[in-house]
Amino acid sequence: MTIKGVLHQALKVACIQISSGPNKAQNLANARQKVLSAASAGASLIILPECFNSPYSTAKFREYAEPLSSSPDPERSPSFAALAQMARDTKAFIIGGSVPESDESGKIYNTCAVYSPQGTLLAAHRKMHLFDIDVPGGMCFHESDTLSAGNQITIVDLEGYGKIGLGICYDMRFAEPSTIAAREGAFALIYPSAFNTTTGPLHWELLGRARAVDNQVFTILCSQARDPASSYPAWGYSLVANPMGQVVSGTDEKECTIYAVLEPSVIETSRQAIPITFQRRYDVYPDINQVVNKKE
């Protein structure tokens, strides 16, 4: 049995758990400072949380939204320009959490931009599943009041390391895109997030570990830190789970940067030990990747 290498070399990742407030410039300065120190600590892949540049509020997304382009104008798109600059300054891959993105037709998306160590825009994932929930006595949130959904599964090639699958927060609840990314060869699934104190204790760690163990890949959940004064106190508890579904790095709800070194051999030994990769019964049920590829 041959296990195809999907991570080409060890990779140190940093997951930056910060909270965002109403002052965009301050949010960007805080993110930049944390990104620079993560790079000084040796991280080559640095991840920010969902809406790190703005309050997480449907009433605010339009005000904080920026156009996205491959050469962002610092006046019109200060957050995207700041992310590209962080990548250039640190020579690290940057997963830019998410930023409310405006398009020419006036729609707004919740968008994660990914930058190469040269500051080139490699990909942009528009949150595909909007967070519209109503839990009696708990959380009620309707992103679709102001946001539009993206229509694409995002798989990004990080040159020299391999591919990652990308989603934003609520996207992690949907198993299919993560499976598609893993079967396309992703070594990790990365979700910039801002869960909440209703669903966080119930499902956050469970989903992170489940996506890891389903797909035998690393899963990285990067949350906003909790600000008790905010109208949306985030859950926190950023984590890295390994392909066996074990949490190998984690934290509590406060501002913090967590680190993990992803080793290629961990994917290989997990797949060797529990060989579900080779035991699927496509004679009984379809391979979802074949279905998706046929449609394209």
Ligand SMILES: O=C(O)CCC(=O)C(=O)O
């Ligand atoms: O899925 C959940 O329970 C939380 C999702 C969320 O907070 C979000 O998508 O921003």
